[in-house]
Amino acid sequence: MSSTDQLRELANRDYKYGFVTDIDMESLPIGLNEDVVRALSAKKNEPEWMTEFRLKAYRHWLTMEEPTWPNVHYEPVDYQSISYYSAPKSDKDRPKSLDEVDPKLLETYAKLGIPLTEQKMLAGVAVDAVFDSVSVATTFREKLGELGVIFCPFSEAVREHPDLVKKYMGSVVPYADNFFAALNSAVFSDGSFVYIPEGVRCPMELSTYFRINAANTGQFERTLIVADKGSYVSYLEGCTAPMRDENQLHAAIVEIVALEDAEVKYSTIQNWYPGDKDGKGGIYNFVTKRGLCKEARSRISWTQVETGSAITWKYPSCILKGDESVGEFYSVALTSGRQQADTGTKMVHIGKNTRSTIISKGISALHGQNSYRGLVRVQAGAENARNFTQCDSMLIGEECGAHTFPYIDVRNPTARVEHEATTSKIGEDQLFYCLQRGIEMEDAVSMIVNGFCKEVFRELPMEFAVEARKLLSVSLEGSVG
Amino acid sequence: MLEIKNLHVSVEGKEILKGIDLKVGNGEVHSIMGPNGSGKSTLAQVLAGHEAYEVTEGSVTLDGKDLLDMAADERAREGVFMAFQYPVEIPGVSTMEFLKAAYNALREHRGEGEVDAMEFLNLVKEKLEFVKMDKSLLSRSVNQGFSGGEKKRHEIFQMAVLEPSVAILDETDSGLDIDALRIVSEGINLLRNPERSMVVITHYQRLLEHIVPDTVHVLYKGRIIKTGGPELALHLEERGYGELIGEAA
Numbered sequence: 001m002s003s004t005d006q007l008r009e010l011a012n013r014d015y016k017y018g019f020v021t022d023i024d025m026e027s028l029p030i031g032l033n034e035d036v037v038r039a040l041s042a043k044k045n046e047p048e049w050m051t052e053f054r055l056k057a058y059r060h061w062l063t064m065e066e067p068t069w070p071n072v073h074y075e076p077v078d079y080q081s082i083s084y085y086s087a088p089k090s091d092k093d094r095p096k097s098l099d100e101v102d103p104k105l106l107e108t109y110a111k112l113g114i115p116l117t118e119q120k121m122l123a124g125v126a127v128d129a130v131f132d133s134v135s136v137a138t139t140f141r142e143k144l145g146e147l148g149v150i151f152c153p154f155s156e157a158v159r160e161h162p163d164l165v166k167k168y169m170g171s172v173v174p175y176a177d178n179f180f181a182a183l184n185s186a187v188f189s190d191g192s193f194v195y196i197p198e199g200v201r202c203p204m205e206l207s208t209y210f211r212i213n214a215a216n217t218g219q220f221e222r223t224l225i226v227a228d229k230g231s232y233v234s235y236l237e238g239c240t241a242p243m244r245d246e247n248q249l250h251a252a253i254v255e256i257v258a259l260e261d262a263e264v265k266y267s268t269i270q271n272w273y274p275g276d277k278d279g280k281g282g283i284y285n286f287v288t289k290r291g292l293c294k295e296a297r298s299r300i301s302w303t304q305v306e307t308g309s310a311i312t313w314k315y316p317s318c319i320l321k322g323d324e325s326v327g328e329f330y331s332v333a334l335t336s337g338r339q340q341a342d343t344g345t346k347m348v349h350i351g352k353n354t355r356s357t358i359i360s361k362g363i364s365a366l367h368g369q370n371s372y373r374g375l376v377r378v379q380a381g382a383e384n385a386r387n388f389t390q391c392d393s394m395l396i397g398e399e400c401g402a403h404t405f406p407y408i409d410v411r412n413p414t415a416r417v418e419h420e421a422t423t424s425k426i427g428e429d430q431l432f433y434c435l436q437r438g439i440e441m442e443d444a445v446s447m448i449v450n451g452f453c454k455e456v457f458r459e460l461p462m463e464f465a466v467e468a469r470k471l472l473s474v475s476l477e478g479s480v481g
Numbered sequence: 482m483l484e485i486k487n488l489h490v491s492v493e494g495k496e497i498l499k500g501i502d503l504k505v506g507n508g509e510v511h512s513i514m515g516p517n518g519s520g521k522s523t524l525a526q527v528l529a530g531h532e533a534y535e536v537t538e539g540s541v542t543l544d545g546k547d548l549l550d551m552a553a554d555e556r557a558r559e560g561v562f563m564a565f566q567y568p569v570e571i572p573g574v575s576t577m578e579f580l581k582a583a584y585n586a587l588r589e590h591r592g593e594g595e596v597d598a599m600e601f602l603n604l605v606k607e608k609l610e611f612v613k614m615d616k617s618l619l620s621r622s623v624n625q626g627f628s629g630g631e632k633k634r635h636e637i638f639q640m641a642v643l644e645p646s647v648a649i650l651d652e653t654d655s656g657l658d659i660d661a662l663r664i665v666s667e668g669i670n671l672l673r674n675p676e677r678s679m680v681v682i683t684h685y686q687r688l689l690e691h692i693v694p695d696t697v698h699v700l701y702k703g704r705i706i707k708t709g710g711p712e713l714a715l716h717l718e719e720r721g722y723g724e725l726i727g728e729a730a
Contacts, residue, residue, distance in 0.1 A: 433569040436529050437583035437643065438557035438590070447582060451573030451622070 023290065031080040034058065037186055040084060044155050044190075048163065057175035057185030064179045070342035071371040072285065072311050077249055084187045084220075097413040149233075150195040151206055154222050157193030164195055168226050172255040172292045173317070180251040180286040180313075184220045188253070196231035196262070204217070205461055207236040221252040227262035229295070234265040236278045236464060249284050249401055250309075256291035258298035264291065265301045267460050268316075269468055271308035272474075274339050280338070282310025289316035293325030293351075301328040302345065303459045305468045308476045310339060316372065317346035320354035320382075326357040330456040332468070334449075334475055335368030335400070344374035344405075349385035349415070358389040364400035365476060371403040378415040385415045394452050396445065396476075423468035446473035482506050482529075483647050483678050488526050488539035490520075490545070497523045499703035508675040512689055513682045514714060515700035516722045521682045522566060524700070525651040528557045528680070529563040544648060557583075558590035562645030564636035566652040571623040576635070579623045579708070580605065580642055586645060606639040612668040630661035637668040648672070649680045654688035666691030686718035699725055 028037065037058045041051040064078070119336075144151055150161060157165050175185035196202055226232055237254075250272065258264050275282025285308075291300035302316035312335075318327025329345035347356035362370040370393065378385045393402035402423050410417055426448060434444035448455070449471050457465045483505040490498040497520045506509045515521050527534045528541065530553030532683045543723065548556055571579065585595045594602070612634040624632055625714055633653055640648055654662055669692050673679065681692060689697070689711065697714045699707040700721070707713065707725055715726070 204661040395682055427569065429569045430571055432529075432531060432553060433565065433571070434579075434583075435553040436557050436563055436565075437579070437639065438554055439582050440586065443555075443582060443586070447574055447579070448571060451571055454573035 012216075030083050031082055032058070032082070032187065036084055040187060044158075044275050046155075046158055049162075049166065050158050052471075053170070053175070054186050054188075056183050058187075060091050060176045061182035061186055062178070064176075064182055070313050070373075071369070071405070072313065072340040074311050074340075076332065077284065079183075084251060084361045101445055133156040140416045143204075144202070147200050148197040149200060149202055150193065151271070152193055154191040154193045154224065156190070157224070161193070161195070164226060165224065168255070168257050169224055170255075172251050172290045173288050178288060181253055182289045184222060184251045184253045184288070188222040189474060191224075191252070193223070194225040194233065194235065196227045196233045198228040199230045201231065202233040205234045205236050213442040218252045221250075223252070223254040225256045225264060225266070226252075227256075227264045227298075229259045230261045231259075232263045234461060235267070236461065237266070237268045238270050250286065252285075252287045252289075253436065254287070254289040254316075256300055258291065258293050258295070258300050258322075258325075260295035261297045262295075263299040263301075265303070266291070266316070267305075267464055268302075268304040269471065270304065270306045270312070271471060273310075274308050274337055275310040276337075278338060283308065284311045285309040285314065286311075287314040289464060290315065290346075291317065291327070293322050293327060293354075295322040295325075296351070297324045298322050299326040299328075301326075301330070301459070303328075303330040303456065304332070304343075305456070305460070305471065306331070306343060307471055308334040308339060309341075312339075312341040312343055314341075314343045315345055317348070318356060319350065320356065320385075321347045321350045322354075323351040324353045324355075325351055326354070328459075329356075329358045329360070330459045331360045332363070332453045332456045332472070333361070333370055333372075334363045334365070335370045336475060338367050340369045342371040342373055344372045346375040347377070347387060348375075349378045349382040349387070352381070352383040353385070354382055355386045356388075358387070358391070359455050360389075360391045361456055362391075362393040362402055362453065363396065363449055363452070364393070364402050365396040367399050369401045369403070371405060373405040373407075375407040375409065376419075377409040378412050378417065380411045382412050383414050385412065385417075387415075387417045389417075389419045390455075391419070391421040392452070393421075394426055394449065395423070396426045396449075442473075442477060446476055449476060482544060483680070484540075484542045484702070485528075485542040486540045488524075488527070488541060489537045490523060491535045492523070492533060493538050496537070497534075497703055501700075501703075501705060503705070505678040505680060507646075507678055508673075509696065510592060510673060510679040510681060510692065510694045511696045511698060512694040512714065513680060513698050513700050514684070514686075514717060516726075517684065519700045520703045521684075521700055522651055523585045525563055525566075525680075525682055527648045528556075528647075528649055529553060554586075557645075558587055560646030562640050562643055562648045563649065564633075564640060564650045564653050566655060568624045568627075568636055570627075572625050574623050575620055576623050577602075577605070577619040580619075580639060581640075584642060605642055608638060610623065611641045611671050612638045613664050614638055629656040630658065630665075632669070633657055633661065633665050637665055637672070641668065641672055644677075646676065647678045647680070649682070651682050652684065653681070654683055654685060662688065663691065686714045689714045701726055 034055060037054050038051060041054055088236055173181050175182050194206060225235060256264050256266060272283035272285055293300055300318050304316060306312055320327050327347050327390060333341045333343050335341045344360060345358055358374060360372050362372055364370040372391050375388060376387045376389065395402055404421055406419055408417055428450050431444050450472060457468055460468055485501050485503040488498055489496065513521055523534060527536065533543040536549055543559060581601050588595060609616060614634055624635065627635060653665060657665060668698060681694060693711050697709055697711060698705045
C-alpha cells in the first residue's frame with residue numbers, strides 16, 4: 001500500500017510543485033545524521049521552521065535511550081542501518097499482477113472480502129497512477145471543503161496551513177516526550193492533518209483509507225487532529241488487510257486536540273505483518289498516541305483493534321485538562337504466533353469533574369504475550385474525577401501469556417477510581433457447548449472471542465466493526481488444535 | 482436407531498461405565514434412572530463426544546454410523562443433541578447468533594443452503610412457543626443471567642429448532658419448580674415423533690409423570706441392572722433404589 005501512495009504522491013508533486021532536488025532520490029545514505037534530516041526536509045520542500053523542529057528533535061533523540069521497561073523482547077534495532085527516506089519501488093520490481101503475489105496473502109484478502117482493485121494496491125501490484133478511487137477522494141474533499149474541514153496529507157498542511165500546524169504540532173506529544181516520539185519528530189515521513197472548524201459536525205467518517213492514493217504515510221507517520229469548539233469528528237485509521245512493508249520499524253505519532261465542547265472519536269484497526277510462525281520479519285510498531293481535552297466538556301475516545309505486528313508498544317492516552325472533559329479507551333489486542341504486545345492507556349485527570357473509561361480486552365493464543373499497561377492519574381486539582389477500568393484477558397492454549405500492569409496515582413481525595421480485572425482461559429465447557437450444537441471448533445473459538453470483545457466492537461463505526469470481527473476470526477485460525 | 486454395545490468408559494484411568502448395552506429405536510423414549518454417581522451423566526457426555534471420557538471398549542452407532550469415530554461437532558451435525566444439565570454461559574454472543582450458527586452448520590452438513598436472517602427469525606419465533614419463551618430471549622447473551630428454569634427451557638427450545646434424530650436429556654428436570662417442569666415436559670412431549678429417539682436421564686420419577694417413557698433402565702455402578710416399562714419408575718419412586726441395589730450387589 002505504501003508504495004502505491006508514494007507513487008501517487010510523486011505523480012502529484014512533479015506536477016504541482018515541480019519537484020526538483022539536487023539529491024538523487026535513490027542516493028540518500030542509510031543511517032541518520034543532521035545532513036540526512038536536512039535532506040529529508042528539503043525533499044519535502046519544508047519551510048525553515050519545520051527543518052528546525054526536526055533538527056531539535058534529532059539532537060534531543062541523540063541524548064535519549066530506547067526504553068527497556070515494556071514487557072517485550074526483541075533484537076536491538078540498529079538505527080544507523082535504516083533508510084529514513086523510502087524511495088518508491090520502481091514498477092519493474094513489483095509484481096506485475098496478482099498471479100505473482102503470495103497465494104497465502106490473497107487467500108486472506110479473499111476471506112476479508114477485499115475488492116480486487118484494493119487487493120492490487122495492498123499487495124503492491126504495479127497499477128496506473130490514475131485509478132477509480134481518485135475521483136471518489138476528490139469529490140469527498142470538495143464536500144468537506146464546503147464545510148471548512150481540512151483533511152490533507154501532513155506535508156501539505158505544513159505548506160498550506162502553517163499557522164495551525166505550528167500552533168498544535170508537538171503541543172500534545174512534544175518531541176522530547178519519548179525515544180520513539182523524538183525519532184518520529186526528526187524523520188517523520190508523512191501522515192494526515194485534520195482541522196474541524198468551530199461548530200462543524202463532520203458529516204462522514206474521515207478515513208486514511210480514502211486518501212491511500214493521495215499521500216505517502218510510510219514508516220514514520222504523523223497525524224494531527226484539531227477539533228475546534230463544539231465540533232465533532234470520527235476518524236478511522238488503518239484497514240483489516242494484512243499490510244506488508246519492508247520497513248520493520250514503525251514509529252508513528254498521533255496528536256489530537258479537542259477544544260471546548262468538541263468531540264473526537266479515533267478508531268484504529270492495526271494489522272501489520274506479524275512475522276512468520278517463528279516471528280521473523282514482523283513489524284515493530286512503536287506508537288505514541290495522545291489526545292488533549294484542552295477545554296471544558298471536550299471528549300476524546302480511542303478505540304483500537306490490534307491484531308498485527310510482531311511487537312506492539314502503544315498507549316493511546318487522554319490528558320483531561322478541561323473541566324468536565326471525558327476520555328475513553330476501548331481496546332482489543334490479539335497476540336498469536338510469536339507476537340508480543342505491551343499496550344494500554346494513560347488517563348491524566350487535571351480538570352474538575354473529569355471522567356474516564358478504560359475497557360481493555362487482551363487475547364493471547366499460541367505463543368502470544370499480551371500485556372496491559374495503564375496509568376490513571378488524578379492531579380490535586382481534579383475535584384470529583386471518576387475513572388472506571390475494566391481489563392479482561394483471555395488465554396487460548398497453554399503456551400501464551402497475559403500480564404496486567406495497572407498504575408493508579410490519586411492526589412485528590414474526592415476522586416473515585418475503580419479497577420476490575422479478569423483473566424480466563426477460553427472455556428472448555430463453552431467450546432464443548434458450541435461443538436455439541438454442531439458448530440465447528442474454529443467458528444466456536446471465533447464466536448466466543450468475538451463475544452468477549454463485544455463491548456469494544458460496539459464502539460466502532462458499523463462497517464469497521466464488521467471488518468474487525470472478520471479480522472479476529474481470520475487471525476485466530478489455526479490457534480486451536 | 483441408537484445402538485450402544487458393551488460400552489466401557491474411563492475417566493483419568495477410573496472405569497465409570499462397565500459394559501452398557503442399549504438400543505433406542507426411532508420414535509422411542511428411554512429413561513435412564515439411577516442414584517447419584519451411577520454413571521448417568523457420563524453416559525450422556527460420552528454419547529455427545531466429550532473428550533474427557535475415554536472409551537476403552539464397545540461401540541455406539543446411529544443408524545449404523547459409528548459415532549465414536551466422530552468429533553463432538555460431527556456427531557451434532559449427524560443429529561445428536563444433548564440438553565445440558567448445566568447449560569453454559571457465553572457472554573457477548575446473542576442466542577440468535579449462536580443458534581443461527583448451529584442451524585446453518587447442520588443445514589450445510591445436509592447439503593442445504595444457509596437460511597437468511599428473516600427466514601430464521603420466523604422459524605425460531607414459532608419454536609419459542611414450544612417452551613413459552615419470549616422473543617426477547619434471542620437478543621440476550623447465551624444463558625447469561627438466565628434463571629435455572631430459563632436455562633432448561635432454552636435447551637428444549639434449541640432442540641426444537643435443531644430437530645435432532647437423537648436427543649439426550651441430561652437431568653433436564655433438576656432445579657425446576659413445578660410450573661417450569663410442566664412447561665419443559667410439555668415442550669419435550671411436543672417434540673416426540675416417530676423419527677426421533679430420546680434418552681431421558683433423570684434421578685427422580687417426577688419428570689416421567691409428564692414424559693411417559695417406553696422403557697426405563699436402572700443404571701448402578703456403571704451397569705444397567707434392571708430394564709422395564711414405565712411401571713418400573715413408579716416402583717422406584719415408592720421403594721427407592723435400595724431393593725434393586727441389594728439384588729445387584
